[in-house]
Every structure is written in structure tokens, then in C-alpha cells.
Amino acid sequence: MKRFGVVLWVLIFIALIGGVVLVTGSWNRDQGLAQIVSTKQVKKENCELVVKSREFNREPYYNGPLIDDHLHMPVSSSVVSSVSVTMGLPSPSWDKTLTTDYLNCLSESLGTKQTIGFYLLTKFSSAGEVSMAKKIEKKYPGKIAHFLMPSLFNSFINVDAKTFSDALEKNPNLFKGIGEIKTFDNRELDDPFLMELYGLAEKHKLIVMIHPFHHQKAKVEKILKQYSKVNFLFHGGEENANIIFELMKSYPNAYYSLDADITSIYGWERQNNDNQPNREQWLAYVRKNFDGVLDQSSAERWKRRLESFPDRVLWGTDRWYRWHFDTEVVGLINEISRNFIGRLDLTMQEKFAYKNAQKLFNLR
Numbered sequence: 001m002k003r004f005g006v007v008l009w010v011l012i013f014i015a016l017i018g019g020v021v022l023v024t025g026s027w028n029r030d031q032g033l034a035q036i037v038s039t040k041q042v043k044k045e046n047c048e049l050v051v052k053s054r055e056f057n058r059e060p061y062y063n064g065p066l067i068d069d070h071l072h073m074p075v076s077s078s079v080v081s082s083v084s085v086t087m088g089l090p091s092p093s094w095d096k097t098l099t100t101d102y103l104n105c106l107s108e109s110l111g112t113k114q115t116i117g118f119y120l121l122t123k124f125s126s127a128g129e130v131s132m133a134k135k136i137e138k139k140y141p142g143k144i145a146h147f148l149m150p151s152l153f154n155s156f157i158n159v160d161a162k163t164f165s166d167a168l169e170k171n172p173n174l175f176k177g178i179g180e181i182k183t184f185d186n187r188e189l190d191d192p193f194l195m196e197l198y199g200l201a202e203k204h205k206l207i208v209m210i211h212p213f214h215h216q217k218a219k220v221e222k223i224l225k226q227y228s229k230v231n232f233l234f235h236g237g238e239e240n241a242n243i244i245f246e247l248m249k250s251y252p253n254a255y256y257s258l259d260a261d262i263t264s265i266y267g268w269e270r271q272n273n274d275n276q277p278n279r280e281q282w283l284a285y286v287r288k289n290f291d292g293v294l295d296q297s298s299a300e301r302w303k304r305r306l307e308s309f310p311d312r313v314l315w316g317t318d319r320w321y322r323w324h325f326d327t328e329v330v331g332l333i334n335e336i337s338r339n340f341i342g343r344l345d346l347t348m349q350e351k352f353a354y355k356n357a358q359k360l361f362n363l364r
């Protein structure tokens, strides 16, 4: 316990130093990016990534467009990235290889039309995140639906509701939503800060994306009822599915995203649930068990649920860590997903793959 305290203080110290570094550092990085953009407009043809060929050639296979409804954007600050590693949620930062061009190119090579991207706001990096969203929007208009995500890890790094409100007021129509909201800090889903965010969502006509814990069903229902004009997108895999699909029967403003559960990028089976795989472990597992992963995710486990709400279920990937942006990994995520979608009823494949997202996020 004592040791934990020391570690926490060291982290806080690092973060404080980081705040100073950030103010100067992120400015410089931003300038660098602006220069690249203005001197050498990156055109579509410059994307040299080729579509990774299918490894397993299973049928049926969905070949249409996709909209990824769940992507954690790399963070604007390398300090926040370093601290996030020690918190067990390693968020990569933008750098020379993980660039906005690379991300856009990667999406294009996979047939992903658009992406819902979450920008993690911390006390030390909210300005950098907002300016990153602006830059991406300018460079790739309409490609990313930008979401503002609170840091619900501890109150030391989390921003206040005013930061959200300011970002929304100063950048009209830039942001499409708020989230992902996941209360790692054990607060309730109806605590005053979050209620303020839902209020902002109502005011600015935004979508709210929440990852509830399974004991939060009553709070989820309370929010759905109280903010009936706000559309809420939930996820959380098997553990939450029954709760959310149950609530969807009574609340037309509830939507469901099925993402990481299709591909097990955060682990598989009970014994592996707390032991998150790295790139090599995941690739090895999927390559050895491709049919098993597909059977486990599609089959009767999801098909019936998805098909009972054909207009309110959306596909995503829930990528977050650095290796989730690796071309081989992403190629396999894409292949499994397309096989998964191919197994759904023909009438709802496109809806799940992109049309529902298009409608919900008002994308063109």
C-alpha cells in the first residue's frame, strides 16, 4: 500500500513535469505537422499501403464499405502516453510512424470509409487533443467523427465539464459525440460531472458512448429515461450485452456497438481475460484458431441479438494500443470482421457494417 502511494506520487510528479513539457512540446509538434500539411498536401495516390491479402479465404465474406464506430485515437502528448502505460492502458502517441496520414491510409486500404475517433482529454493535454481533431478535420474532412473522451481514471488527470463545454462552443460542428465513458474511477454513471456531460450532449446534439459495468444497469436506465433526446451508444461485450439489449426494447435512444468481442483483441477465454495479449500472442492465437474465433463470435452468440435490432447495432474495432495499428493485426481484424458480417442475414449486413453508423452519426 505504502509502495503504491510512492508510485502514485512519482506518477503525479512526472505528470506535472509533463504539463510543462507539453505546453512547449506539443506546440512544436503541431507546428511541424502544420508545415508538412502546407508544403506537401498528401493526396490519395500517396497512400502506398496495399490491402493485406486474405489469409484464410473463408466464405461468406462481406465486401462492402465499413464504418469503424470505436477507435481510440493516439494521444497528442508523449508524456500522457508514458503515464498511460503505467496505468495499464497504454495509449500510443502520434509520432513519426503513427501519423494521421498513416491512419488515414490504413483505413482506406481496408475499405473503412469513416471512423469514430475518441480523443482522451487530460488536464495536461486537452488543448493538444482539440487542436489535433481540428487538424485532422481540415486535412481529411468528414473521415473521422471526433469524440471527446473524459479521463475517468483519477480526478488528478481528469478535466472538468467546462473544458468540454469550451471545446464545443469554440468549435461548432467539429465534435459528434462524447465518450467513451467508462468509470474506471468507480464513480456512478449519474454523478454530477457525467450528468453535465449528458446535458452538453443534449444541447449540442451529440451522441454519448458509454461502456457501463454490468452492475450499472439501473443507472443506465435512469440516463436513457432522463436524456431521452440523446442517443446513447453502448458496448462492453458479453458481460453487458443482455442488459443493453434488454433496455433497447424500451428505449429507442439506446444503440449497441459490437467490436472487440468479434476479434478478442483484449484477450480470450476466461483464463486469458486478465492477461491481455501482445501483438505476437494475438497474431499467433488468431492464426491458430481463425475458425474458432469466428465461430465463437458469430454463431448464435451474437447473430440473434443483432438481428433483433437491425437498425440499432453498429460494427467497430475498439483499437487502442499501439499494436492495434499494425498493418498485419489490422488486416486480420478486417478479415475476421468481414467474415463475421458475411454470416449475418443479408438484409442487415450493410446496416451493421456502416449504414446504421452513417445514420446515427449523421455522416455523408
Ligand SMILES: [Zn+2]
Binding pocket: 070, 072, 180, 318
Ligand atoms: Zn473502447
